[in-house]
Amino acid sequence: MKYFEQAYEHMERPFAWLDLDALDANINFINQTATMPIRIATKSIRSLPVLHYIMERLDTCVGVMTFSASETLYVLQHCDVHCLIGYPVMERTQIRQLLQYDNVTFMVDHVAQIMPLREEARKANKVAHVCIDLNMSTDFKALYFGTKRSSLHNIATLNHFLPYLQHPHIMVDGVMGYEAQIAGVSTHPINRVKGWMIRSLQRRAKKEVANQRRLLVAHCKFYFPHIRFVNGGGTGSIHYTTKQKEVTEMTIGSAFYAPSLFDDFNALSLQPAAGFALRVTRHPEPNTVVAHGGGYIASGAIAQEKAPVFVTHGYHLLSLEGAGEVQTPIHIDKHAQPLQIGDTVYMRHAKAGELCERFNTLHAVRGREYRGEMSTYRGDGQCFL
Incomplete structure (x- = not known):
């Protein structure tokens, strides 16, 4: 880190550093590896100047995935970009504020999340754009492999849910199927036995995720044939997700800073930034x-x-x-x-x-x-x- 000492000799400690050469290398890796449009996960950036820097250098950036309603409003005030809110919004005031924008998509997976959107959109004479969040976790019976996130995990749950989206003030904009058990779990953790188990589970999960996501996406499109995008993936699943034909865009966040949790993802050529x-x-x-x-x-x-x-x-x-x-x-x-x-x-x-x-x-x-x-x-x- 001798070159850091020279560059930062005037700085008082502690401080946070950003290596632009490493950031550029990581952006180039994404451009070369992810052969589909990229949506940037803002929770992994949390800096407007860095967000602009990355958007300007990505070959194909279709927008950002934000992590809260208030953060989305802040991003919209400073960026001309489409925002997919990664998590359901239940606060009525924030829903009303977000409905003033045409480039916002709400995340939904339960009827209770749809009702406030329908009511507030009707009152404002607006259309709420939504994305259907599919549960891509793999249930091995003895082990639940993935995240406890969406309630939509099969055709039966979709059949109960989708009719509530057939409403004049709701527009189904997209579908998301995030394979967290592949994208965000290190294959080589400190515990070697745990690492062997994870690699074995991931090999099985990849086959199941591919089949399940294609089936559920096709079912959503049967109800809503004009769905605009299908979002999937993450930093740890770049090579896998790019091969999935039903996915039209990938969310990437951690790859840009390359934090230490991703040091043991063997397929990633990232530099600490x-x-x-x-x-x-x-x-x-x-x-x-x-x-x-x-x-x-x-x-x-x-x-x-x-x-x-x-x-x-x-x-x-x-x-x-x-x-x-x-x-x-x-x-x-x-x-x-x-x-x-x-x-x-x-x-x-x-x-x-x-x-x-x-x-x-x-x-x-x-x-x-x-x-x-x-x-x-x-x-x-x-x-x-």
């Missing part, structure tokens, strides 16, 4: 230093993989302390680069956009040159979830 820097402020033992801050733990089920990781090899978190809210003890291997008080430690978050909730600014670097600040949602004074 974002992280944070801490100052070493204590040296209690010969092989231990303490950095100020660092407790930026990723969301989801608690596991070792959710902790931040070091950019430089030879440094480790202490098992009894981990990354702390105000200080992070660091064990230094015998042959690793020594650390002294005043030195900088560069780290990476386990998940992509969540890092931006901790910092107001991403400080961009290209090569050895500092390229300025790119504000995060937090830096813009925004907090959505």
